[in-house]
Amino acid sequence: MTIEIEDLSRTFAGQRGGAAVEALRGITLTIADGEIFGMLGPNGAGKTTLVRILSTLLTPTTGAARVAGMDVVHEANAVRRRIGVAFGGERGLYDRLSARDNLRFAGQLYGVHPRRLRTRIDELLETVGLADKAGVRVETFSRGMKQRLHIARALIHDPQILFLDEPSSGLDPVASRALRGLVAELRRQGRTILLTTHSMVEADELCDRVSVIVQGSVRRLGTPERLKSEVDLGRVLEVETYDDPTPAIRLIEQMPSVSTVDCIPGGEVERLVIRLAVGSDTTIADVLSRMPDHRFGRAFDRRPTLEDAYVSIIEADA
Numbered sequence: 651m652t653i654e655i656e657d658l659s660r661t662f663a664g665q666r667g668g669a670a671v672e673a674l675r676g677i678t679l680t681i682a683d684g685e686i687f688g689m690l691g692p693n694g695a696g697k698t699t700l701v702r703i704l705s706t707l708l709t710p711t712t713g714a715a716r717v718a719g720m721d722v723v724h725e726a727n728a729v730r731r732r733i734g735v736a737f738g739g740e741r742g743l744y745d746r747l748s749a750r751d752n753l754r755f756a757g758q759l760y761g762v763h764p765r766r767l768r769t770r771i772d773e774l775l776e777t778v779g780l781a782d783k784a785g786v787r788v789e790t791f792s793r794g795m796k797q798r799l800h801i802a803r804a805l806i807h808d809p810q811i812l813f814l815d816e817p818s819s820g821l822d823p824v825a826s827r828a829l830r831g832l833v834a835e836l837r838r839q840g841r842t843i844l845l846t847t848h849s850m851v852e853a854d855e856l857c858d859r860v861s862v863i864v865q866g867s868v869r870r871l872g873t874p875e876r877l878k879s880e881v882d883l884g885r886v887l888e889v890e891t892y893d894d895p896t897p898a899i900r901l902i903e904q905m906p907s908v909s910t911v912d913c914i915p916g917g918e919v920e921r922l923v924i925r926l927a928v929g930s931d932t933t934i935a936d937v938l939s940r941m942p943d944h945r946f947g948r949a950f951d952r953r954p955t956l957e958d959a960y961v962s963i964i965e966a967d968a
Protein backbone atom coordinates (compact mmCIF):
# COMPACT_ATOMS: atom_id res chain seq x y z
CA MET A 651 0.00 0.00 0.00
CA THR A 652 1.32 3.44 -0.89
CA ILE A 653 -0.34 5.31 1.95
CA GLU A 654 -1.27 3.73 5.27
CA ILE A 655 -3.00 5.80 7.91
CA GLU A 656 -3.62 4.24 11.29
CA ASP A 657 -5.85 5.68 13.96
CA LEU A 658 -4.60 9.18 13.25
CA SER A 659 -5.77 12.09 15.41
CA ARG A 660 -4.86 15.74 15.55
CA THR A 661 -6.02 18.23 18.15
CA PHE A 662 -5.27 21.94 17.88
CA ALA A 663 -4.92 23.92 21.10
CA GLY A 664 -7.68 26.47 21.57
CA GLN A 665 -6.93 30.02 20.47
CA ARG A 666 -6.87 32.64 23.25
CA GLY A 667 -8.25 30.35 25.93
CA GLY A 668 -10.92 28.87 23.60
CA ALA A 669 -11.75 25.15 23.45
CA ALA A 670 -9.33 22.78 21.72
CA VAL A 671 -10.32 21.65 18.18
CA GLU A 672 -10.26 17.94 17.38
CA ALA A 673 -9.58 18.27 13.66
CA LEU A 674 -8.99 14.52 13.12
CA ARG A 675 -10.45 11.78 15.32
CA GLY A 676 -8.98 8.35 14.67
CA ILE A 677 -8.69 8.11 10.88
CA THR A 678 -7.70 4.72 9.46
CA LEU A 679 -7.28 4.41 5.69
CA THR A 680 -5.10 2.72 3.12
CA ILE A 681 -4.54 4.01 -0.37
CA ALA A 682 -3.24 1.63 -3.02
CA ASP A 683 -0.52 2.16 -5.57
CA GLY A 684 -1.78 3.98 -8.67
CA GLU A 685 -5.09 4.87 -7.09
CA ILE A 686 -6.83 8.25 -7.30
CA PHE A 687 -8.35 8.61 -3.88
CA GLY A 688 -10.81 11.43 -3.19
CA MET A 689 -11.47 13.09 0.12
CA LEU A 690 -14.82 14.82 0.36
CA GLY A 691 -16.34 16.59 3.31
CA PRO A 692 -17.76 19.91 4.48
CA ASN A 693 -15.59 22.93 5.33
CA GLY A 694 -13.62 22.26 8.48
CA ALA A 695 -14.00 18.45 8.25
CA GLY A 696 -10.25 17.91 8.59
CA LYS A 697 -9.19 17.16 5.00
CA THR A 698 -6.42 19.73 4.76
CA THR A 699 -5.16 18.75 8.21
CA LEU A 700 -4.81 15.16 6.99
CA VAL A 701 -2.99 16.24 3.82
CA ARG A 702 -0.66 18.42 5.88
CA ILE A 703 0.20 15.49 8.16
CA LEU A 704 0.79 13.13 5.22
CA SER A 705 3.01 15.72 3.57
CA THR A 706 5.04 16.14 6.82
CA LEU A 707 4.02 19.78 7.38
CA LEU A 708 2.22 18.94 10.62
CA THR A 709 2.66 16.18 13.18
CA PRO A 710 -0.23 14.02 14.40
CA THR A 711 -1.31 14.13 18.05
CA THR A 712 -1.69 10.32 18.13
CA GLY A 713 -1.60 7.51 15.57
CA ALA A 714 0.74 6.98 12.64
CA ALA A 715 0.95 7.30 8.88
CA ARG A 716 3.33 5.80 6.35
CA VAL A 717 3.79 7.15 2.85
CA ALA A 718 5.66 4.92 0.36
CA GLY A 719 6.59 2.80 3.37
CA MET A 720 8.15 5.70 5.32
CA ASP A 721 6.88 7.10 8.58
CA VAL A 722 5.71 10.70 8.13
CA VAL A 723 7.16 11.80 11.49
CA HIS A 724 10.37 9.79 11.84
CA GLU A 725 11.34 9.63 8.17
CA ALA A 726 9.95 13.00 7.08
CA ASN A 727 12.83 13.84 4.70
CA ALA A 728 12.48 10.54 2.87
CA VAL A 729 8.72 11.07 2.58
CA ARG A 730 9.22 14.58 1.16
CA ARG A 731 11.41 13.27 -1.65
CA ARG A 732 8.67 10.88 -2.73
CA ILE A 733 5.68 13.22 -2.71
CA GLY A 734 4.52 16.28 -4.60
CA VAL A 735 2.10 18.68 -2.96
CA ALA A 736 -0.13 21.27 -4.63
CA PHE A 737 -2.14 23.28 -2.16
CA GLY A 738 -3.24 25.73 -4.82
CA GLY A 739 -4.29 29.28 -4.09
CA GLU A 740 -1.82 32.12 -4.04
CA ARG A 741 0.88 30.57 -1.88
CA GLY A 742 3.95 28.82 -3.23
CA LEU A 743 4.38 30.65 -6.55
CA TYR A 744 6.51 33.72 -7.15
CA ASP A 745 4.43 36.29 -8.98
CA ARG A 746 7.36 38.29 -10.31
CA LEU A 747 9.00 35.22 -11.85
CA SER A 748 8.01 33.52 -15.08
CA ALA A 749 6.46 30.04 -15.11
CA ARG A 750 9.81 28.59 -16.19
CA ASP A 751 11.74 30.39 -13.43
CA ASN A 752 9.23 29.25 -10.80
CA LEU A 753 9.82 25.67 -11.88
CA ARG A 754 13.58 26.15 -12.06
CA PHE A 755 13.61 27.50 -8.51
CA ALA A 756 11.50 24.59 -7.25
CA GLY A 757 13.78 22.11 -9.05
CA GLN A 758 16.86 23.65 -7.46
CA LEU A 759 15.27 23.35 -4.02
CA TYR A 760 14.66 19.65 -4.67
CA GLY A 761 18.21 19.18 -5.97
CA VAL A 762 17.18 18.14 -9.48
CA HIS A 763 20.33 17.91 -11.64
CA PRO A 764 20.63 21.12 -13.79
CA ARG A 765 20.80 19.22 -17.09
CA ARG A 766 17.82 17.07 -16.19
CA LEU A 767 15.98 20.13 -14.89
CA ARG A 768 15.89 21.88 -18.29
CA THR A 769 14.18 19.00 -20.06
CA ARG A 770 11.98 18.31 -17.05
CA ILE A 771 10.68 21.91 -17.07
CA ASP A 772 9.90 21.71 -20.80
CA GLU A 773 8.09 18.39 -20.35
CA LEU A 774 6.06 19.69 -17.43
CA LEU A 775 5.06 22.95 -19.10
CA GLU A 776 3.89 20.82 -22.03
CA THR A 777 1.95 18.42 -19.76
CA VAL A 778 0.09 21.21 -17.97
CA GLY A 779 -0.55 23.18 -21.17
CA LEU A 780 1.64 26.19 -20.35
CA ALA A 781 4.45 25.68 -22.88
CA ASP A 782 3.49 28.87 -24.72
CA LYS A 783 3.54 30.85 -21.44
CA ALA A 784 6.93 29.62 -20.24
CA GLY A 785 8.55 33.06 -20.19
CA VAL A 786 5.54 35.00 -18.93
CA ARG A 787 5.38 36.36 -15.40
CA VAL A 788 2.98 34.47 -13.14
CA GLU A 789 1.31 37.70 -11.96
CA THR A 790 -0.45 37.86 -15.33
CA PHE A 791 -1.80 34.28 -15.06
CA SER A 792 -5.46 33.40 -14.57
CA ARG A 793 -6.41 31.23 -11.62
CA GLY A 794 -6.65 28.13 -13.83
CA MET A 795 -3.16 28.73 -15.22
CA LYS A 796 -1.80 29.16 -11.70
CA GLN A 797 -3.44 25.91 -10.57
CA ARG A 798 -1.79 24.08 -13.46
CA LEU A 799 1.56 25.65 -12.63
CA HIS A 800 1.13 24.55 -9.01
CA ILE A 801 0.72 20.98 -10.25
CA ALA A 802 3.77 21.26 -12.51
CA ARG A 803 5.74 22.56 -9.52
CA ALA A 804 4.58 19.62 -7.40
CA LEU A 805 5.86 17.24 -10.12
CA ILE A 806 9.30 18.80 -10.60
CA HIS A 807 11.18 15.99 -8.80
CA ASP A 808 9.00 13.34 -10.51
CA PRO A 809 7.28 12.02 -7.37
CA GLN A 810 5.15 8.87 -7.53
CA ILE A 811 2.67 10.26 -5.04
CA LEU A 812 0.79 13.50 -5.46
CA PHE A 813 -1.39 15.40 -2.99
CA LEU A 814 -3.81 17.82 -4.63
CA ASP A 815 -5.78 20.01 -2.22
CA GLU A 816 -8.83 21.50 -3.97
CA PRO A 817 -7.10 21.91 -7.35
CA SER A 818 -10.27 23.13 -9.09
CA SER A 819 -11.34 25.64 -6.46
CA GLY A 820 -12.46 28.88 -8.10
CA LEU A 821 -12.06 27.61 -11.66
CA ASP A 822 -14.67 28.16 -14.36
CA PRO A 823 -16.25 25.04 -15.93
CA VAL A 824 -13.90 24.97 -18.92
CA ALA A 825 -10.78 25.37 -16.76
CA SER A 826 -12.11 22.71 -14.36
CA ARG A 827 -12.57 20.30 -17.21
CA ALA A 828 -9.02 20.96 -18.45
CA LEU A 829 -7.77 20.29 -14.94
CA ARG A 830 -9.66 16.98 -14.77
CA GLY A 831 -8.01 16.01 -18.04
CA LEU A 832 -4.62 16.80 -16.53
CA VAL A 833 -5.27 14.71 -13.41
CA ALA A 834 -6.45 11.81 -15.59
CA GLU A 835 -3.19 12.10 -17.55
CA LEU A 836 -1.18 11.94 -14.31
CA ARG A 837 -3.04 8.78 -13.39
CA ARG A 838 -2.17 7.24 -16.76
CA GLN A 839 1.46 7.93 -15.86
CA GLY A 840 0.88 5.57 -12.91
CA ARG A 841 0.99 8.11 -10.09
CA THR A 842 -0.96 7.75 -6.87
CA ILE A 843 -3.09 10.82 -6.22
CA LEU A 844 -4.82 11.96 -3.07
CA LEU A 845 -7.33 14.59 -4.09
CA THR A 846 -9.42 16.76 -1.80
CA THR A 847 -12.31 18.43 -3.55
CA HIS A 848 -15.72 19.99 -3.14
CA SER A 849 -16.53 19.14 -6.76
CA MET A 850 -18.63 15.99 -6.94
CA VAL A 851 -18.27 15.92 -10.72
CA GLU A 852 -14.50 15.82 -10.30
CA ALA A 853 -14.69 13.10 -7.63
CA ASP A 854 -17.11 11.00 -9.66
CA GLU A 855 -15.16 11.30 -12.89
CA LEU A 856 -11.66 10.83 -11.52
CA CYS A 857 -11.61 8.89 -8.28
CA ASP A 858 -11.29 5.13 -7.94
CA ARG A 859 -12.52 5.48 -4.35
CA VAL A 860 -13.74 8.37 -2.25
CA SER A 861 -14.09 8.93 1.47
CA VAL A 862 -16.56 11.30 3.07
CA ILE A 863 -14.99 12.92 6.12
CA VAL A 864 -17.18 14.66 8.67
CA GLN A 865 -15.89 16.23 11.88
CA GLY A 866 -12.55 14.47 11.66
CA SER A 867 -13.89 10.93 11.05
CA VAL A 868 -14.43 8.85 7.92
CA ARG A 869 -18.20 8.46 7.50
CA ARG A 870 -18.24 6.61 4.17
CA LEU A 871 -15.67 4.94 1.99
CA GLY A 872 -15.99 3.23 -1.37
CA THR A 873 -16.14 3.66 -5.11
CA PRO A 874 -18.37 6.52 -6.29
CA GLU A 875 -20.78 3.88 -7.66
CA ARG A 876 -20.94 2.15 -4.31
CA LEU A 877 -21.67 5.39 -2.48
CA LYS A 878 -24.47 6.16 -4.91
CA SER A 879 -26.05 2.75 -4.43
CA GLU A 880 -25.50 2.54 -0.66
CA VAL A 881 -27.33 5.66 0.36
CA ASP A 882 -31.02 5.26 0.75
CA LEU A 883 -32.02 7.30 -2.28
CA GLY A 884 -34.47 6.65 -5.05
CA ARG A 885 -35.01 8.85 -8.07
CA VAL A 886 -34.41 12.59 -8.02
CA LEU A 887 -36.88 15.08 -9.46
CA GLU A 888 -35.76 18.46 -10.72
CA VAL A 889 -38.14 21.33 -11.36
CA GLU A 890 -37.23 24.84 -12.53
CA THR A 891 -39.51 27.71 -11.60
CA TYR A 892 -39.48 31.43 -12.37
CA ASP A 893 -41.45 32.25 -9.19
CA ASP A 894 -40.53 32.24 -5.50
CA PRO A 895 -40.68 28.56 -4.53
CA THR A 896 -40.47 29.07 -0.72
CA PRO A 897 -44.13 28.27 0.10
CA ALA A 898 -44.17 25.32 -2.31
CA ILE A 899 -41.00 23.85 -0.79
CA ARG A 900 -42.77 23.42 2.55
CA LEU A 901 -45.63 21.55 0.87
CA ILE A 902 -43.29 19.35 -1.15
CA GLU A 903 -41.26 18.48 1.96
CA GLN A 904 -44.44 17.14 3.55
CA MET A 905 -45.17 14.76 0.66
CA PRO A 906 -44.66 11.09 1.54
CA SER A 907 -41.32 9.60 0.44
CA VAL A 908 -39.63 12.98 -0.17
CA SER A 909 -36.21 12.79 1.54
CA THR A 910 -34.83 16.29 0.93
CA VAL A 911 -35.69 19.39 -1.09
CA ASP A 912 -32.91 21.79 -2.06
CA CYS A 913 -33.39 25.08 -3.86
CA ILE A 914 -30.51 26.15 -6.09
CA PRO A 915 -30.80 29.79 -7.16
CA GLY A 916 -29.75 30.49 -10.73
CA GLY A 917 -30.51 34.12 -11.52
CA GLU A 918 -34.00 34.25 -13.05
CA VAL A 919 -34.80 30.62 -12.51
CA GLU A 920 -34.75 28.65 -9.25
CA ARG A 921 -34.01 24.93 -9.45
CA LEU A 922 -35.68 22.59 -6.97
CA VAL A 923 -33.88 19.29 -6.40
CA ILE A 924 -36.27 16.82 -4.78
CA ARG A 925 -34.69 13.59 -3.58
CA LEU A 926 -37.06 10.67 -3.13
CA ALA A 927 -36.78 7.60 -0.92
CA VAL A 928 -36.14 4.23 -2.55
CA GLY A 929 -39.30 2.74 -4.08
CA SER A 930 -41.20 6.03 -4.12
CA ASP A 931 -43.72 6.40 -6.95
CA THR A 932 -44.00 10.18 -6.58
CA THR A 933 -44.03 11.80 -10.01
CA ILE A 934 -43.22 15.20 -11.48
CA ALA A 935 -46.98 15.75 -11.90
CA ASP A 936 -47.48 15.22 -8.12
CA VAL A 937 -44.86 17.88 -7.43
CA LEU A 938 -46.23 20.37 -9.99
CA SER A 939 -49.69 20.00 -8.44
CA ARG A 940 -48.21 21.46 -5.22
CA MET A 941 -47.05 24.53 -7.16
CA PRO A 942 -50.17 26.11 -8.68
CA ASP A 943 -49.65 29.45 -10.49
CA HIS A 944 -45.92 28.82 -10.94
CA ARG A 945 -44.25 29.45 -14.28
CA PHE A 946 -42.06 26.42 -14.96
CA GLY A 947 -38.82 25.88 -16.83
CA ARG A 948 -37.58 22.33 -17.30
CA ALA A 949 -38.87 19.45 -15.18
CA PHE A 950 -37.44 15.94 -15.30
CA ASP A 951 -36.55 12.93 -13.22
CA ARG A 952 -33.10 11.32 -13.04
CA ARG A 953 -30.94 8.81 -11.20
CA PRO A 954 -29.03 10.02 -8.12
CA THR A 955 -25.56 11.47 -8.70
CA LEU A 956 -22.59 11.45 -6.33
CA GLU A 957 -23.68 14.92 -5.23
CA ASP A 958 -27.11 13.56 -4.21
CA ALA A 959 -25.43 10.75 -2.26
CA TYR A 960 -23.06 13.22 -0.62
CA VAL A 961 -25.86 15.62 0.42
CA SER A 962 -27.85 12.73 1.84
CA ILE A 963 -24.83 11.48 3.86
CA ILE A 964 -24.10 14.95 5.23
CA GLU A 965 -27.74 15.71 6.05
CA ALA A 966 -28.19 12.35 7.78
CA ASP A 967 -25.24 13.33 9.95
CA ALA A 968 -26.52 16.78 10.89
Ligand SMILES: Nc1ncnc2c1ncn2[C@@H]1O[C@H](COP(=O)(O)OP(=O)(O)OP(=O)(O)O)[C@@H](O)[C@H]1O
Pocket residue numbers: 662663671672673691692693694695696697698699700
Ligand atom coordinates in the same frame (compact mmCIF):
# COMPACT_ATOMS: atom_id res chain seq x y z
N1 LIG B 1 -3.50 25.72 12.76
C1 LIG B 1 -4.72 25.53 13.28
N2 LIG B 1 -5.01 25.98 14.53
C2 LIG B 1 -6.24 25.79 15.07
N3 LIG B 1 -7.25 25.16 14.44
C3 LIG B 1 -7.02 24.70 13.20
C4 LIG B 1 -5.74 24.86 12.55
N4 LIG B 1 -5.82 24.30 11.31
C5 LIG B 1 -7.07 23.82 11.19
N5 LIG B 1 -7.79 24.04 12.31
C6 LIG B 1 -9.19 23.62 12.56
O1 LIG B 1 -9.27 22.23 12.31
C7 LIG B 1 -10.51 21.90 11.68
C8 LIG B 1 -10.24 21.19 10.38
O2 LIG B 1 -9.72 22.12 9.42
P1 LIG B 1 -9.25 21.70 7.95
O3 LIG B 1 -8.64 22.90 7.33
O4 LIG B 1 -8.42 20.47 8.02
O5 LIG B 1 -10.65 21.36 7.26
P2 LIG B 1 -10.96 21.07 5.72
O6 LIG B 1 -11.78 19.82 5.69
O7 LIG B 1 -9.72 21.07 4.92
O8 LIG B 1 -11.88 22.31 5.35
P3 LIG B 1 -12.06 23.09 3.93
O9 LIG B 1 -12.97 22.23 3.09
O10 LIG B 1 -12.73 24.35 4.36
O11 LIG B 1 -10.72 23.30 3.32
C9 LIG B 1 -11.27 23.21 11.55
O12 LIG B 1 -12.13 23.32 12.64
C10 LIG B 1 -10.16 24.26 11.60
O13 LIG B 1 -10.67 25.47 12.12
